[in-house]
Amino acid sequence: MAIIKTDNLTFEYIRRDEEGNVEGITTAVDNVSFEIKRGEFVAILGHNGSGKSTLAKHLNAILFPTEGTVFVDGKDTSEDANLWDVRETVGMVFQNPDNQIIGQVVEEDVGFGPENLGVPTAEIWERMEESLKAVGMYEFRKKSPNRLSGGQKQRVSIAGVLAMHPQCIVLDEPTAMLDPIGRKEVIRAVRALNDVEKITAILITHYMDEIVHADKVIVMDKGKIAMAGTPREIFSQVDKLKSLSLDVPQVTMCAHKLREAGLNIPEGILTNDEFVKALQQCQ
Amino acid sequence: MSIIVNHLTYRYNPGTAMESTALDDINLKIEDGEFIGLIGHTGSGKSTLVQQLNGILKPTSGGVYVDGADIGDDGYDLKKLRGEVGLVFQYPEHQLFETDVFKDVCFGPKNLGLTQKETELRAYEALKQVGIADEYFYQSPFDLSGGQKRRVAIAGVLAMKPKVLILDEPTAGLDPKGRDELLDKLTSIRQDTGCTIILVSHSMEDVARYADRIVVMHKGRIAFDDTPMEVFKHRDELKEMGLGVPGITETMYKLKDAGFPVSTDIITVDTAVTEIMKVLGR
Numbered sequence: 001m002a003i004i005k006t007d008n009l010t011f012e013y014i015r016r017d018e019e020g021n022v023e024g025i026t027t028a029v030d031n032v033s034f035e036i037k038r039g040e041f042v043a044i045l046g047h048n049g050s051g052k053s054t055l056a057k058h059l060n061a062i063l064f065p066t067e068g069t070v071f072v073d074g075k076d077t078s079e080d081a082n083l084w085d086v087r088e089t090v091g092m093v094f095q096n097p098d099n100q101i102i103g104q105v106v107e108e109d110v111g112f113g114p115e116n117l118g119v120p121t122a123e124i125w126e127r128m129e130e131s132l133k134a135v136g137m138y139e140f141r142k143k144s145p146n147r148l149s150g151g152q153k154q155r156v157s158i159a160g161v162l163a164m165h166p167q168c169i170v171l172d173e174p175t176a177m178l179d180p181i182g183r184k185e186v187i188r189a190v191r192a193l194n195d196v197e198k199i200t201a202i203l204i205t206h207y208m209d210e211i212v213h214a215d216k217v218i219v220m221d222k223g224k225i226a227m228a229g230t231p232r233e234i235f236s237q238v239d240k241l242k243s244l245s246l247d248v249p250q251v252t253m254c255a256h257k258l259r260e261a262g263l264n265i266p267e268g269i270l271t272n273d274e275f276v277k278a279l280q281q282c283q
Numbered sequence: 284m285s286i287i288v289n290h291l292t293y294r295y296n297p298g299t300a301m302e303s304t305a306l307d308d309i310n311l312k313i314e315d316g317e318f319i320g321l322i323g324h325t326g327s328g329k330s331t332l333v334q335q336l337n338g339i340l341k342p343t344s345g346g347v348y349v350d351g352a353d354i355g356d357d358g359y360d361l362k363k364l365r366g367e368v369g370l371v372f373q374y375p376e377h378q379l380f381e382t383d384v385f386k387d388v389c390f391g392p393k394n395l396g397l398t399q400k401e402t403e404l405r406a407y408e409a410l411k412q413v414g415i416a417d418e419y420f421y422q423s424p425f426d427l428s429g430g431q432k433r434r435v436a437i438a439g440v441l442a443m444k445p446k447v448l449i450l451d452e453p454t455a456g457l458d459p460k461g462r463d464e465l466l467d468k469l470t471s472i473r474q475d476t477g478c479t480i481i482l483v484s485h486s487m488e489d490v491a492r493y494a495d496r497i498v499v500m501h502k503g504r505i506a507f508d509d510t511p512m513e514v515f516k517h518r519d520e521l522k523e524m525g526l527g528v529p530g531i532t533e534t535m536y537k538l539k540d541a542g543f544p545v546s547t548d549i550i551t552v553d554t555a556v557t558e559i560m561k562v563l564g565r
Contacts, residue, residue, distance in 0.1 A: 015426075047458035048429045095456065149325045176456045177373075179324045179485045181525035206458050209530065245460030250488060250530035250552055257556045263565065272537040279538065282563060 001074055002035040003168050003200050004059055004090070008068035009033070011054055011223075028054040030223035031068070036202065036216075038167070041194045043211035043231075044204045046220030047245035052204050055220065056170050059202065060090035073167065088117065091161035095173040097153035106148075106156055107132070107141040113164040124163075131162040134197065135189040151182025155189050162193070168200035169193065175207060183207065208235075209249045212270040219244060236268035251275050284367060284446040284479070286313040286336060290345035293331060297343060305331040307503040308345070313447070313481070318473060320490030320511070321483045323500030324525035329483050332500065333449045336481075337361075337368035366395050369445030373452050375436035379424040384415065384435050387424050391443045402442075409442035410435070412472055414464070430461035434468075441472065448472075449481040454489065466493050491515065491529045491550040499526070515550050531555045 011029040014022055028051045036042050046052040057063040058070050061077040073089050075082040094100055103109025110128045119127065132138040135155040145153055154174055161169055171190060175183040187210050194201040203210065211217055217234045219227035221244050227234055234241070235248050238256045248256070255269035255278065265278045288311040294304050306328050313319065323329045334340045335347055338354050338361045346353050354364055372378070381387035388406040397405070410420065413434040419427065424435055433453065440448065450469070454462040466482075466489060473480050484490050490497055490511060497514040499507040501524045507514045515521070515528045518536065527533070528550075535549045535558070545562050549555045 048456075048461055151325075173456065179525065180487070180527055181324055206456070206462075208459070242460075245458050247459035251534045254531060254534065254552050254555050254559075257552065258559060261556060261560060261565070263560070263563070272534050275534060276537050276541045276543075279543065279559070279563075280541065 003038045003073055004036040005071040006068065007033055007071070009058060009065050009070055010067040011058065011063060012066045027223050032225055034218065034225065034228070036200060039198045039200055040215045041201045041213065043214040043217045044202065044220060045211070045217060045246055050220040051223040052220045053172055056172050056202070056204055059170050060092050061086045088164060089166060090168045090170060091164055091166035093157050093161055093169065093171045093174050095176050097150060097157050100157045101145045101153060104144060106137065106143050106145055109145055109156060110159045110163050113160050117164060127163040127165070131159040134162055134193060135159045149182060150178045151185040154178065154182065154186050158189060166199065168202065170202045172204045173206065175205065175210065208247050212249065219246065231270055232268040235270060284315060284350055286447065287348040288335070289348060291335060291342045291347065292344045293335065293340060294343045305503055306335070309505060311498065311505065311508070313479060315479060316473065316477050317479050317496055318494050319481045320494030320497045321481055321500065322487070322490055322497060322526060327500040328503040329500050330451060333370060333451060333481065333483060336449060337365050337370055366443045367445055368447045368449065369440035369443055371437055371440050371450040371453060373455060376429070376432035379432060379436055382423060383421045384410070384424050385420040387435060388438045388442050391439050395443060405442045405444065409438040412441055413438045413468055430457055433457065434465065445478060447479040447481065451483045452485065487527055487529045499524070511550055512548055516548065
């Protein structure tokens with residue numbers, strides 16, 4: 001059974017002027033259906049305003065569909081009775097770590113989630129320890145979060161979600177505010193959770209190089225799914241991605257241009273290693 | 284407008300247990316019309332440095348000289364300086380506050396004491412420069428998309444006609460097209476007005492493409508200050524600093540390691556394509 005399934009999901013919001021009169025309706029997510037299997041690593045791409053964050057907020061019942069249905073672990077998110085189950089199943093990490101950390105000390109922050117779930121104290125400590133270890137932040141457990149770097153704070157945010165033992169974690173541009181090292185740390189932590197702990201990961205990002213390891217990529221445009229496939233299938237279509245305001249990694253772009261210049265090199269090169277191999281065959 | 288930073292040191296909380304040196308003996312000369320990329324990992328002192336350049340922070344020792352005058356002197360007109368050295372903070376759209384786009388952009392020039400007519404002319408010009416169409420002028424800034432809001436916020440600084448425009452990670456959170464559009468806009472603004480641009484960035488690819496000089500900060504000091512081509516020759520040192528080289532430069536190193544006789548002095552995709560075709564004899 002799919003951990004997440006959306007069935008003709010549509011989300012509209014009504015724009016009103018200052019007097020509260022209806023000005024119009026914006027369809028942020030338009031008739032979207034997809035399935036995410038347990039343990040998958042899925043990346044969602046799309047330009048600003050394409051509907052990807054709105055979509056993500058449906059996955060742990062922050063928003064509810066105007067039409068259609070979202071099933072999390074088989075449960076309809078619109079039903080009140082399922083609300084807590086849905087939120088326990090899917091955890092969410094946002095862009096700005098400073099908006100997500102509330103504790104004075106790292107370990108206190110991570111313990112906040114399980115405490116709210118009513119987990120017994122001894123187990124909270126266990127969960128705090130394993131979560132911080134999973135993201136490589138255990139040695140910082142006694143520190144104040146505001147003395148950490150952006151990448152470290154973001155990993156604490158992820159640990160806070162992990163401590164609630166979700167089966168799926170949704171990350172909405174978790175690296176947008178980070179420097180190159182911070183970005184690497186966060187992506188490495190997410191990949192480790194997916195590989196080792198088998199937690200389903202859904203990553204929304206504008207950085208094309210972060211998604212080459214994903215199992216599946218979904219590209220959103222105007223609230224609809226514009227493209228879906230493996231990273232290789234998606235990155236083989238450079239011109240289409242450009243028309244959707246997106247980009248490809250520099251190595252993919254270089255291979256694409258060499259191909260246009262007449263070199264016999266496959267489309268959809270994702271990594272430097274593949275690129276080197278492809279060029280060796282051209283020699 | 285030339286800016287000289289002379290042996291500038293800045294300490295946070297001097298004389299307390301929390302004292303820390305954010306900038307350590309910085310020397311820098313910024314000429315008219317340069318496009319400088321300022322890079323460094325979180326905490327390297329980039330943001331502290333740019334805040335020195337328009338007098339938001341005062342040096343612990345050393346000084347900043349703008350057109351020969353020490354901006355730390357008593358009686359120096361800091362208000363005038365802040366109109367000339369415009370600083371666009373991270374996520375500047377969070378600072379939008381007016382009821383419509385046009386009023387928001389007027390706020391800066393109005394505070395410079397300009398007449399209403401001049402203020403409005405400048406606001407109009409600035410909005411045109413960043414590519415905001417007339418139809419948006421009287422909308423609430425909060426109804427715009429993320430990329431548009433960002434551009435309106437930048438227009439608010441441009442309307443003060445700064446001679447030096449400093450932007451702290453202006454492309455964070457923008458999609459690739461929005462990012463390219465904004466950086467292209469900055470390039471054309473610089474061509475049209477001759478202003479100096481200092482771009483604080485985490486993207487090696489962006490500074491390689493747009494800047495003609497790169498200043499690398501590390502632990503409060505300037506580690507490198509040179510053309511992008513020269514700076515990115517220090518691949519190993521840059522990696523140790525938590526930075527790195529543009530993706531395509533890394534690709535060229537991998538090709539070289541695999542025995543291809545390619546140059547690694549490559550920082551853009553187009554030059555890489557030319558180099559590879561040349562080496563393959565095509």
